Amino acid sequence: MSKKPNATGAVAHWHLDCRIESELPEDNIVGTRFLINVLCGAFALAGLLFAGWLGYLDLSTRHQTRDWEQRINDNRAEVRDIQRMQRDYAVEAAKIDEAYKLIRPPFFVSGFIANVGRSRPAQLVIDVIEWNDLTIIMRGTIHEKSERASLLLGNYVKALEKDEAMTPIFRQIRLTGFDRGSTGDVINFEIAFYLKGPPKS
């Protein structure tokens, strides 16, 4: 409805305007009431959706928790059984560790002697092998002239040092003695094998 014109204005009126404006319906294309309702409705819908989503999250979390609890309860007996096995395993493993700690050989003597013999040149005769604390001393003779003997022994020691079976056991292998003796054709030699690790108890 159009606004009430000024009754005291210059324009003449053909009758008195008796409308009560506050009670007249709006004549806007989009009414205020509609806008208020739409805004409030939209916010209310958004609020409901948000609360609903939170509710869904809450329920879903509770459901997942219950699901895990169910699975844990279902397998509790088996878990107890496995835990008992683990305890048994620890006890038994401790026994083996204790035995190993007491009786652990630093190396296999049979393997060492076999390795020494395997790479030995034919001219070389081993007379004595002795193990004293961290060193193994090997003494022997070689029936060769000094020059040839020194070459053979040098190569033998190098071969021993490169031997894959020896390197984990010994930190060093050295020719520690070389004696021509009385004749000159027989050379006495001494090779020392220095063990890795602490001295044996």
Add this chain to the structure above:
Amino acid sequence: MNPQLAGLLTLIRRYPFAATCILLMLGSGGGAYFLSDDIDVQEAARIDRAKEGEAMLDLLVGGSTQRQELAAVHEATRRIDDNLIIEANLADNNWYFYKFEEQTKARLLELHPQSSPTSDGTTLYRRVPYSLRISGSYEQVAAYLLALETGPRLANITSFGYSRRERDSPGGIVLDLTLELLGKK
């Protein structure tokens, strides 16, 4: 009636839909506030349970392996226990060394049990030391040594001396050994 309340009631009467929507909004807001707090609590509980559950699943997956490993370790300890020597049982202990003499044809020239060290620091086992002298050909002595080191009783050779004895027997070798066998405490 309070004029402000009266005005509010007029507004509610004038906009009943909007008023309902505002009420719903307030309800939703309050609900969301409480739910968001509860979600934090529930999420913490879920994470705890999930961790516990995942650990349980890992444990269950390894269960069969655990069973096999336990059987293997039982078997190993049984073998150790079955082959522990008793220091006082001299005949049985000596028999162990003479048994290899027969198998390898090496000659066990000397066999001397020695007294056990007192401070092993273990409750289950003790070391029982022996000194022995073996003679024979290289093959025989090497076979004896191998039999001792790989035999059923756990042995640790603590020193050895290996020497040729051409005077006694051509090609002969004498091996002096001191070793420890694992014994029962």
